[in-house]
Amino acid sequence: MRRRHRRITSSPELDITAFLNLMIVLVPVLLLGMVFSQVRMIELNFPGTQSGDVPPQEELKLVVTLIPEGIEIGDSERGVIKVLPAKAGEQNYAELRFVLRQIKTRIPDKTDIVLEVGPEIDYQTLVSTMDTVRSYPAVVAASVVEGELFPDVALMDAQEDRQLVTTSSSASGGGV
Secondary structure (H helix, E strand, C coil), X not given: CCCCCCCCCCCCCCCCHHHHHHHHHHHHHHHHHHHHCCXXXXXXXXXXXXXXXXXXXXXXXXXXXXXXXXXXXXXXXXXXXXXXXXXXXXXXXXXXXXXXXXXXXXXXXXXXXXXXXXXXXXXHHHHHHHHHHHEEEEEECCEEEEXXXXXXXXXXXXXXXXXXXXXXXXXXXXXX
């Protein structure tokens, strides 16, 4: 009779060196990437969705109309303050910021503004306009900080056939 000898089998060693090298590199890269992928949110207020409080009649209801032909700044009760036609297809953000800063110096407690947007305005133009009406760069103690203009932005649709107002007083800035 033959004897069967059992072979002594040893379990193979698990080599995880390559996996550990991958983790050593991957973990810091993912941690560094988290810092750069922050989401910035802008809180919007839509007209009519606030509480039922009716503002006083003498209060300025500032409306900025954004259409491809340009930007119109006005008071919904009193009329147009300033018309800023677009130059070569580009909106005049510098002049918009200047006019809004003048209004803010006269009415420092006002924080709300209605942004009336035409249907053919692209997203980047809308965001750039919102950034312009919310704040402006100011130099304080040799460093640039953001000064507050009108941070409470409410969005509204403009009429499809909306055109810029062309009056001599609004074009010259007589309403500011």
